[in-house]
Amino acid sequence: MLGNRPLISKGFDVCAKTLESGNGTVTTKLWKIFCDTPFLNATCDEYFANNNVSFIQGIPGVMSGILKENLFGNYLEKGNLVAKIGIATVEGPDDILTNSNRYVLADITSFFTLLVGIYFPSVTGIMAGSNRSGDLRDAQKSIPIGTIMAITTTSLVCILLLLPFGEGVNGNLVIGTLAWPSPWVIVIGSFFSTCGAGLQSLTGAPRLMQAISRDGVVPILRVFGHGKANGEPTWALLLTACICEIGILIASLDAVAPILSMFFLMCYMFVNLACALQTLLRTPNWRPRFKFYHWALSFLGMSLCLSLMFICSWFYAIVAMVIAGSIYKYIEFHGAEKEWGDGIRGISLSAARYALMRLDEGPAHTKNWRPQLLVLVSTDVEQNVEQPRLLSLTNQLKAGKGLTIVGTALAGTYLENHPQAQRAEQSLRKLMETEKVKGFCQVTISSNMRDATSHLLQASGLGGLMHNTVLVSWPRNWKQADDHQTWRDFIELVRETTAAHLALLVPKNIAAFPSNGERFSEGHIDVWWIVHDGGMLMLLPFLLRQHKVWRKCRMRIFTVAQMDDNSIQMKKDLTTFLYHLRIDAEVEVVEMVRCHICL
Template structure:
């Protein structure tokens, strides 16, 4: 280091003896037909990246958090000062052509006190220090990447030797690759090959620094409380500027190479995302997404709801989803990837005793969702009873911006426990959560086009039913299937006006459906069975009964659902017209 600084002093002081403002101004203009700024920058840039040597060897530092910060800033300051001094002093000390033809000879011949040998010694010192920095740092970086198992084929480079864990395999690779570069470059002329190598190195450094700045920007912008840099005056805007400058410089140096490097980087990211990696250093994207979601939730909280931007948010009482696959499938289909589906499982027991069971149930639900490729969120609660668990689920999320607006569950079988079932539906109604009860008769098994029958019995439940049927056919499993909107009237004279009114309603809603009028005085259960028994899915509306009529209400719907295909019972608690603003 003493030789290096002495050399800098000798050649700068010697060149300064010949400095004149006229020479400096004469050399200020660029050479016609010469290299442009960015070509020179590509060659020059790698020479100022020596400050990362300390970062590469951070594992060997006693206090890396403190030493790396100070060392990086100090080295940047010193390097910038020396390079600027060299450019200004030599630019004003000698004629342009001399600097172009014999740059090194000028430094040696004009050294202070004629000590040209000090310049030669300084070149050797700088070369050795830079090379040693790379030879010591690069193998350790390679070793760290190999140990993180980011790229499996690098595993042989993870082994260390001796008390200081020396990465010998990485060192051998660096030596061999360097010798190969020298052999290739030595057979050329004019240094074009080495200039190209320097340009490629500069591209790698620029992308490395750009990604480092991007990571810092994401951490800071997402307000990650775990990201606490030692440098107190750091701001996310500085990191963002670093990203823009790094990637911008890469494009300006060589747009084609920059694009190729960017595509390779995208491929590497894609490859790493496909691998199931357990990492200890975290993922900055999670913090960034959390911040974005948090802000969006607060914005959404104060925005009034409107029918045009309505989205299904379905709470499914699925229990173990493996035993209620039809229920879960229909809930996902009715959502059609337009909203949110939450699968809820209630474990009856003590919170303390059911910790392990709850974790197991969550894993089971995750595995089910992955296996069936269903986009949903699992939610498991432990409660004293099923009904108290349902109340926890509904009340706990009733005031969130993403609160459920539809409760989906299976149609209750035998009357045993029916009062709690009705209490659950009334609880949802009080919380303004519509209900969808699915009578599970399995998935449709008919090949080809399927038929969906929707029985229109007024605007109380009809608009929500029609919208859900419209969402159902937006799934690939139901694509191209036909929706038939059916209405019952008692006399033939009213058939034509009723048909036109129903067709106008469908047209205004801009839903692809066919209107049908059924003229009959028979009980509705008979009409339903004779017209929809062969359908693949049926939509029916329902209203909750009074306390005194619960059993009668249940028996009526039980007789309707007997020998029918999968039927979706819909009760809308919202006064909104879901068919408004259909376009």
């Protein structure tokens, strides 16, 4: 050491400035490196002249305080001078670093992500047992014990016996210097350890890829599910080898390590998240046998992995999470032929139950009111919907918001008509998908159509998520003398909706209503506001105008006044009322005598 700066031990044999030889003092090779002449009156480097040369222990030991010195980060840029903390040194304020090639310099830029990438390979084998669980006799017993023992062993080895390459002790491995009987023991052991880790990945990763491909989780990877007759994953092994070769061709462990660490951290984060969610949601099929397991450990592991990802590199973390999200959405829409369960579905179920309980706590406020539709349709003999435009109107009224239940009634018994009910339900689902109606479908069977419709009206919905509006088409052929039952059933439906305090929408000539693909470039939506219903008749055309079919139509509000009423004041009041409702509409007052109003 020169002062607090370690020296490269090449070019000199004696670690001293001068030596006593006989009756005189002679300079050493070290003197010649830092001075212009080998004589004692030579001009030397200022730092060399002001500081002494000393020895320090190359392998300091655990009790030397080296662990405390390295506890906190002290990252260096490439080319920075390495200095030993705690050794006295004399430096001038304007000293210029000379002879830098004689000092130990940082050969690379060090940062937190790099150090994580160096240590992280010691824990990347945590999933090795799970990846080869099919080859274990008792996976439930072997995986926990093997995983804990493997992680404990590798962590202790990496912490206590680090293998720093470089200028450790005369250019040799530090641990190799201590090895018995020869330093080659460490070299050979490191070589076989590296080969073992690589072979472990080459045997575990292809099997995992083959299992994913055979299950059809990711359809684009199905080709890698093929293998030899004995089950060896040939194609998956080739893919793994190609990925490994790409890492080798990059030829920089410093560049590859952070990327691998990020994806490993993300994998472990999702594993911990899945375990914690399964425990918190109390999923019946989640029964871990490891008796020391607790959901808090999984949550802590997930938090640490997520934190470490963003500490290492927020950019890489966001990119990795975007890739993972894209894969998840791809699997959700195009893959997952085999349903193995989904933690997100469990969360949705718990959230839905909580929301339903909250909705049932009290009645909805009038400001939050919107039509929650129960759409009653009829089917023909082939269980096809007879009024498909009724669902088009539903889509135009709802635009995917709120509750929609599409129901139909069948006459007969449940045991005899169950196949017809299934066909009717499939027909409803298909039509709802075609008309882009988001909601639920329900088929009710009873001894007659009247009772089946009544049951549907009473039993639809769940808890606070109930319908408040019934949409039904005007009955066909109601004037024909031989079809009294149709209009009688309709009148009973009107009476029941009134008794249940439900709104009733009855479109007439529903076949003439526009489909979702049509567009009105002009026109009016006329509202005859005869009964003051609190504003529902104003709300319906407003909702229709939110849909692209009716968007360019204008609203006209017609109200009826008697001859002795103040028509001008009525129009003014109604205009003010619409202004406060923030509804843009034309107002017309129609004056009629009382007898005409009654008609």
